[in-house]
Amino acid sequence: MTIQKFFPYINNKMFAEDVALSDIAEKVGTPFYCYSNTAISHNFQDYKQAFANQDTLICYAVKANGNQAVLSTLAKLGSGADVVSEGEIRRARAAGIEANKIVYSGVAKIESEIEYALNEGIFQFNVESEPELELISQVASRLNKTAAIAFRINPDVCANTHAKISTGKSENKFGVPISKARIAYKQAASLPNLKVQGVDVHIGSQLTQLAPFEEAYKRIAQLVAELRSDGHDISVVDIGGGLGITYSDENIPSKQAYAAIAQTQLGHLGCKIIVEPGRSLLGNAGVLVSSVVFVKTGEERQFLMLDAGMNDLIRPSMYDAHHEILAVDISAAPNQTKTYDVVGPVCETGDTFSKNRQVHQSKSGDLIAIMSCGAYGAVMASTYNTRMLAPEVMVKDDEFAVVRARLSYEEVINTDSVPSWV
Ligand SMILES: *Cc1c(COP(=O)(O)O)cnc(C)c1O
Numbered sequence: 001m002t003i004q005k006f007f008p009y010i011n012n013k014m015f016a017e018d019v020a021l022s023d024i025a026e027k028v029g030t031p032f033y034c035y036s037n038t039a040i041s042h043n044f045q046d047y048k049q050a051f052a053n054q055d056t057l058i059c060y061a062v063k064a065n066g067n068q069a070v071l072s073t074l075a076k077l078g079s080g081a082d083v084v085s086e087g088e089i090r091r092a093r094a095a096g097i098e099a100n101k102i103v104y105s106g107v108a109k110i111e112s113e114i115e116y117a118l119n120e121g122i123f124q125f126n127v128e129s130e131p132e133l134e135l136i137s138q139v140a141s142r143l144n145k146t147a148a149i150a151f152r153i154n155p156d157v158c159a160n161t162h163a164k165i166s167t168g169k170s171e172n173k174f175g176v177p178i179s180k181a182r183i184a185y186k187q188a189a190s191l192p193n194l195k196v197q198g199v200d201v202h203i204g205s206q207l208t209q210l211a212p213f214e215e216a217y218k219r220i221a222q223l224v225a226e227l228r229s230d231g232h233d234i235s236v237v238d239i240g241g242g243l244g245i246t247y248s249d250e251n252i253p254s255k256q257a258y259a260a261i262a263q264t265q266l267g268h269l270g271c272k273i274i275v276e277p278g279r280s281l282l283g284n285a286g287v288l289v290s291s292v293v294f295v296k297t298g299e300e301r302q303f304l305m306l307d308a309g310m311n312d313l314i315r316p317s318m319y320d321a322h323h324e325i326l327a328v329d330i331s332a333a334p335n336q337t338k339t340y341d342v343v344g345p346v347c348e349t350g351d352t353f354s355k356n357r358q359v360h361q362s363k364s365g366d367l368i369a370i371m372s373c374g375a376y377g378a379v380m381a382s383t384y385n386t387r388m389l390a391p392e393v394m395v396k397d398d399e400f401a402v403v404r405a406r407l408s409y410e411e412v413i414n415t416d417s418v419p420s421w422v
Contacts, residue, residue, distance in 0.1 A: 004284050004371055006036035012331035014369055018398040021289050021328050025367055028391050028402055031290040031308035033378045035065075035403075037073055037396035039285035040374075044077045047277060050259035054273050057123075059103050061241050061278030062088040064375035069394045069403035070282065071095030080123070082241070082276035086113040089120060099123070103238060103274060105152065105202070107173055108132075114139045118147060124274075126152045126200040126238060128175055133188055140193035150198030150238055151176045151184055155219045159204030159212045159242065162319050168203025168216060175201075181223055185232050196232050198271075199224055202240025205279060210253045210261050213242070217265035224269050237266050238274040245283040247372050248322045255280070279375040286374025288313050288390065289328065292366045293345065301341050304359060306368060309344025310351040311384040313370060313377050317350040325353060327360030328367035336361045342368075346385050378404070383412060 007016055014021050016034050024034060047058050059080040062071065066088060071081070072095045080101025081092035092102055102122040107129070109117075114136055117125065127133050127149050140147040154175035159166045167174045176184045188196045203216050217239060224234050239262050244252050262273060290308035297303075315321035325342050337358040344351040353370060362368065381389050392404040 004039075004287070006039040006042075006285065007287055007369070007371070009330070012329065012334055014326065014328045016287070016395040016400070019395050019400050021287075021369065022367060024393055024395075024400055025289060025291070025328075028393060029406070030367065031288060031306070031312055031390045033286055033288055033373060033390055033392040034400075035067075035070065035282075035286040035374055035392065035394045037069075037394055040070065040073050040281060041077060043281045043285060044074060044079060046255045047275065047281070048077075050255040051262075051273065051275065054259070054263055054267065055271075056273045056275060057101060059101065059274055059276050060281055061276045062092055063379060064278030065282045065286070065377070065379055066091045067378065067392055067394075067403055068095050069392075069401075071097060074281070080274075082278075086116045089113075089117055089122070093120065103200075103276070105200070105276075109135075111135060111139055114147075115143065118143055118145045123148065124198060124236065124238070125149045127188075128152050130176070130184060130187060133184070133191065133194070137191040137194050144193075146193050146195050148195045148197045149188060150200040150236060151181060151188070152200040152202065153178050153181055153220060153223065155201055155203065155216045157203050157212050157216045157219070159207050160209060161204045161206050161244075164319055165205040166203070167205075168201070168212075178219060178223060182226060182230060185227055185230065189232060197234070198236030198238060198274075199227070199234060200238035200240065200274075202238075202276065203242060205242050206244040207242045208244045208250045208252055210257060213239075213258065214261050214265060217262060221265050221269060224271070234269075235271055236274060237269065237271040238276065239266070241276040241278050241280070243277060243280040245279055245372060245375075247283075248324060282374040283372050283376075284374065286372075286377060288370040288373040288377060290368050290370065292362050292364055292368060294364055295340075295362065301356075302338065304340040304342045304362060304368070306342065306344055306353070308370065308390065309346040309385070309387065310348060311346055311382045311387050312344070312390045313353070313373060314380050314382075315376060316353050317348075323353065323373065324371035325357055325359050326369045326371060327362055328369050330360050333361060338362075346387070386412070388412065
């Protein structure tokens, strides 16, 4: 069992920093997401230190968790943003992240989004295809602006991660194949209102080994040399994100070791390095707190039925992801566990957080913490089954604040409207 550093047990009760999770539950109800501000800051500072001897811009991948309180925390620490939509540009800007620290990724940017990004003055478009390149050139020409671009290169490297979060193999939809890169850059140099400045790569998420990064960066370094000999002025290498976190017993390489790989493979190029971490900044900075609704005894199993479901946290259903599931208060019997299937209330068999899991013996009303939920948790939530989105809470030291409130049923239902002809 791994305990997240900023969610310790104190006298057999789980806290977020110095706040008892039960105190938050009493105030906001369950389920709710809870983030540790200090954990986010620590993770960011770790990256900063790891890359201190390289000219690096850390661009937090907003899609991991776009809450304004999270983005403001990172903005104040000097973070830039890796965004994948106009909405994420707007979120990043609203939280105070400077436009010239924003890189824009994403496989199918549309014209209005490109226009918005150009008007904001973002640092770089990470271009994923030739048609997208042409569209960016057209929009920039119309606006009389220059778009700084890098191609996202698909290096055909296996990331050894879950198939749904692997992005750097030739069969994936992402990026321009490395074999076609020189032709693509040649085209870019010939189009108006573009400034070719960089090369970008992102091979997947939740990587637990450094070797795939090493292989990808080696291929990118080779490509940069070729592009320079073709006459392109390459001054930026965006190394993507993807460093994993410990969900259960994964042994994740340190950020220092990861940065050292970048230095070894790319340092000699003298480029500005952009790194786009998402999960490794937020994942272990958050938990999802839920209540046991019922303990149900089936024919063969005991079900721990929670008030959080797959609409709140979809990772177990979608990626077969493992999250530690811990009772918040273990004071009654600190060492007494039972085997449960831990499930949610949604009408889908897939609404299962874990099968045959040892959890503290629990009863109706007890609080359960689903761990490592700070990244790809709240952002992927939906109102399926007309369940309200779980509120989000941030803790710092002994203070906490609701950073996204639970909407009322009226607010959610009133977003629909009925045409007169129905
Ligand atoms: C999702 C994504 C990231 C962040 O990935 P993590 O695994 O969360 O670090 C970075 N860059 C791009 C282009 C992405 O799509």
